[in-house]
Amino acid sequence: MTTTTGPTRITGAVGTAHTRVEGRDKVTGAARYAGEIPFADLAHGWLVVSTVARGSVRSVETAPVLAMPGVLTVLHHGNAPRVDADYIGLLGQPDPIVGLFQSDRVPCAGWPVALVVAETSEQAREAAEALVVRYETEPHDIEFTPDRPGTYTPEPRETMETDKGDLERELAASAVVVDARYSTPEEHHHPMEPHAATVRWDGGRLEVHDSNQGSKWVADELAKLFSLDPASVRVLSEHIGGGFGSKGVRPHQVAAAMAATVLHRPVRVVLTRRQMFSLVGYRSPTTHRVRLGADADGRLRAFGHDAQNLTSTVKEFVEQSAGFGRVMYDADAHRTANRLVRLDVPTPTWMRAPGEAPGSFAVESALDELAERCGIDPIALRARNEPTAGPVSGLPFAGRNLLACFEEGARRFGWAERDPRPGVRREGRWLLGTGTAAATFPAGAAPSTAAVTAQPDGTFTVRITASDIGTGARTALTLIAADALEVEPGRVQVRIGDSDFGHAMVAGGSTGTRSWAWAIMAAAADLREQLALGGDIPPEGVTARSDTSAAIAALPEKERHSYGAQFAEVAVDTTSGEVRVRRMLGIFAAGRIVNPLTARGQFIGGMTWGISMALHEEAVRDRASGAHVGPDLAGYHFAAHADVPRIEADWVDDPDVDDPVGIKGIGEIGIVGAAAAVANAVWHATGVRHRDLPIRPDRVLLAGTGAGPDGSRRA
Amino acid sequence: MREFGYRRAVDVPGAVALLGADPEARFLGGGTNLVDLMKSGVERPALLVDVRELPLDRIEVTQDGGLRIGATVTNSDLAAHPEVRRRYPALAQAVLAGASGQLRNMATVGGNLLQRTRCGYFTDLAAPCNKRAPGSGCSAVEGEHHNHAILGASAHCVAVHPSDMGVALAAFDAVVSYETADGPGELPLDAFYLPVGDTPHRETALPPGALITAVTLPPAPVAALSRYRKVRERASYAFAIGSIAAALDVRDGVVHEVRLAFGAVASRPWRARTAERALTGGPVSADAFAAAADAELAAAEALPHNGYKVTLTRNLVVAVLTDLAEEAAR
DSSP states (O other), rough: OOOOHHHHHOOOOTTSOOTTHHHHHHHHHOOOTTTTOOOOOOOEEEEESSSSSSEEEEEEEHHHHHHSEEEEEEEEEEOOOOOOOOOTTTTSSSSSGTTTTSSSEOOSOOOEEEEEESSSSSHHHHHHHHHEEEEEOOOOOOOOTTTOOOOBOSSSSHHHHEEOOHHHHHHHTOOOOEEEEEEEEOBEEESSSSEEEEEEETTEEEEEEOOOHHHHHHHHHHHHHTOOGGGEEEEEOOOOOOOOTSSOOOOHHHHHHHHHHTTSSSSEEEOHHHHHHHHOBBBOOEEEEEEEETTTOOOEEEEEEEEEEEEEEOOOOOTTTTTHHHHHHSEEEEEEEEEEEESSSSOOOSSSSSTTTHHHHHHHHHHHHHHHHTTTTHHHHHHHHHSSTTTTTTBBSSSOOOHHHHHHHHHHHHHGOOOOOTTOEEEEEEEEEEEEEEEEEOOOOOOOOOOEEEOSOOOOEEOOOOOOOSSSSSHHHHHHHHHHHHHHHHHGGESSGGGGGGGOOOTTOHEEEEEEEEHHHHHHHHHHHHHTOOOOOOOOEEEEEEHHHHHHTTTOOOOEEEEEEEEEEEEETTTTTTEEEEEEEEEOOSSSOOHHHHHHHHHHHHHHHHHHHHHOOOOOOOOOOBBBBSSSSSTTTOGGGOOOOOEEEEEOOOOOOSSSSSSSOOTTTTTTTTHHHHHHHHHHHHSOOBSSSSSHHHHHHHHHTSSSSOOOOOO | OOEEEEEEEEHHHHHHHHHHHHHHHHEEEEEHHHHHHHHTTOOOOOOOOOOOSSSSSEEEETTTTEEEEETTTTHHHHHOOOOHHHHHHHHHHHHTTTTTTTHHHHHHHHHHHHOOOOOOOOOOOOOOOOSTTTTTSSSSSSSOTTTTSSSSOOOBBOOOOOOOOHHHHHHTTTTEEEEEETEEEEEEEHHHHOOOOTTTTOOOOTTTOOOEEEEEOOOOOGGGEEEEEEEEEESSSSSSSSEEEEEEETTTTEEEEEEEESSSSSSSSSOHHHHHHHHHTSSSSSSHHHHHHHHTTOOOOOOOTTTTHHHHHHHHHHHHHHHHHHHHHH
């Protein structure tokens, strides 16, 4: 059939609520994930990880294990295929942990030392648990404390440190000074779907079914690792059960590819929860010193934020907490620094709102302390310190709707009726309090390509290597494409998660939807021009392709960010230490909201994670072994349903007429400021500042009674 | 996971015989703890003898007015039983404070008493642990012991018993009935759990191969006014960091009878008899409650990071007894 494609003028798909296009497949189980796609002749690999925190592998005693039922091979540093992890990928140097089994060195507990492959998953696991690995051990050091020996400023120094004016002089001249230290513990991201890959060689191509945040990204990295032509690696990732920064190239794909190469048959490797604690990255513990100096009316004269985190001995990863203040607050003197110490631990990585999540806890807590000391409402204090240009960059803001968020949030939360005095509201055994905090996250974009095809039947197919990691990206892109093509969403099919579709940004850094939308809109515009010329659509369709590299490079330099205002009400029992969040409200300014249904889910998900960050999450390491204690979801607590109160998220208009897309990412900002809002509410309830997360019952109890040590849990 | 056999027992003698025939056999109740331990390699049974089909799933009022609770009664059924809720409300509350709805539908009364500690070192095969590997040492004493024992522990083990239900049972003088190949027997809960000493791997006084058949609660009118309160690190689905089962009978402004048991402080549910003695016959006041708690907790030996439990337990005694006294006065 042919059609004269004068598309009906239907727009407005973007901005109205749509359920997920693949929702039915997901809830009926028809959607297949990387660890459950059926393959003939499939073998199963099980990783073995180190039990020592520093040293080397002396021997891997494979013989008894190879004699066990079903065992096919044991790969380790003595026999594994060679890979090269010394490369720079799309997002920099990989975690050297993906250079699997290339040396006998063990730089941390939980480091992969062997892969056992067997006919069944159960056989592989039993054999892996039976495998004896002997080590030469060396003394390890996992002690993370502020300013400890070995703390340094990484390169490039100019991005790690900023310094304007004379901080000490302005502090000395300030009527009010806050000088406080804050900390956040080691935190982990555990998507519902664990990391999983099924790998086979198919006609000379490495075919990888994998759970990741960017299938082209992973394909390119696997090509580099195995020294293959990029065209000979294909990564397919149709459905992904969460990522949060943890799902790039990781040991499971490398292990499966090695085994598939050695055994000449498909191999699947799935990580366990326990393995994920050491193999997929995490958020480093952080410490902060925040120094604020202000005039009596709250105007900032001095802003100082010194943030520190740890990394492994094998790679630098900086949790850029100090970046938060470079966007949010200006002062006559402004100094920020991200510093680092290398310890015998796994390498941290991006975890939801890397930098901004811990950075906002420290700075937004300190702002609340400043408001208290100045006797100013916390929102008024922020309004008084709204910068007119980037505090460090000096660049203009491409819209800055922070105060609109606070105004709308204050109205809906009932902030005006708030009595600022702490510790004066009681309801039975509970002390009640409210708190607020600001949020921001960069609104970036990265070059992407897309192809949009008009079919003779009047439908359209979009091909783009986007990833739907549970955010609803596939649905959002369908709406964006429909509006760009001026057709109903039902006539658009969006195909994603296939590295053969070409280069596109990963689902990360709140850049995915913005970057992909840009590419789709460009291709759609081109296609409509082609179709406007008239004529029949041939059977293979008419395809337009886009590459946004030039357009993104041409974007004027500005401070481009999302903003938000977080509000929380808590109840605290200081005799038991229990803290309950009663309600939360987040109001965001995050560009054009594509799908209100899934957007609300992302905001609320981030805010819920903020509750966890404030009250629950903390991975604990054993000083003697250097390994985690209780690394599973029974031992690592996060908010249960009963901890999650009525949470509302909404947004204000945030137009940017100069922006070609008008869409900002919303994956991260929901968590930013959320923990500070809760902590500030705990202060308002009890009169006690909690500067160390999580705000555990023992900390509240001891602070409330003034008894005993600080309840520190670091073993 | 090691491959294992599975047999379903249909009667009590058959279950005991099946277990006795294989030294590496274990009884399987709801499996809510045992199966987890099998996955982590702490337990590696050769045979599981499933006892869920045994006719031990009844709750009966005894002739003297107590309750006899079959060993395979699920936590959910126990908490919902009208006689439990009426006569021993703290027991129903304790059960509902534990785990999740799904787990309570599976977990059994007998299995609950025999569940193992959730100490992170116990479930980590790479870590020294005297309870799992006798003689290997205790990692928690100088390691992570935030949620470890303050009462009745030893240098060999500072793990706590995780049960909520057991705390209420301890307060109400429960008696555990069991069956062995040599015949039946019973143990009061006080004698059921062994002192830690230098044998933390030996947890109960049950004879080898014994099958718990029932838990009997003697009549306790005081229990009609009772309460269980649990503090944990999130609102639900976490083990206690402090808990208390309490019952109070006030007559003429004086404590006529009181029951107190603590959770999350010891290797066993901790019956606070010293506090009970201090309170009995005395005044009903926050000061008296605090003094009694202090008397019980005078024996507490805190480690560097679990001292808060002394304060927490004391506060819980005062808070819960105060609530009960107010309720009694109504």
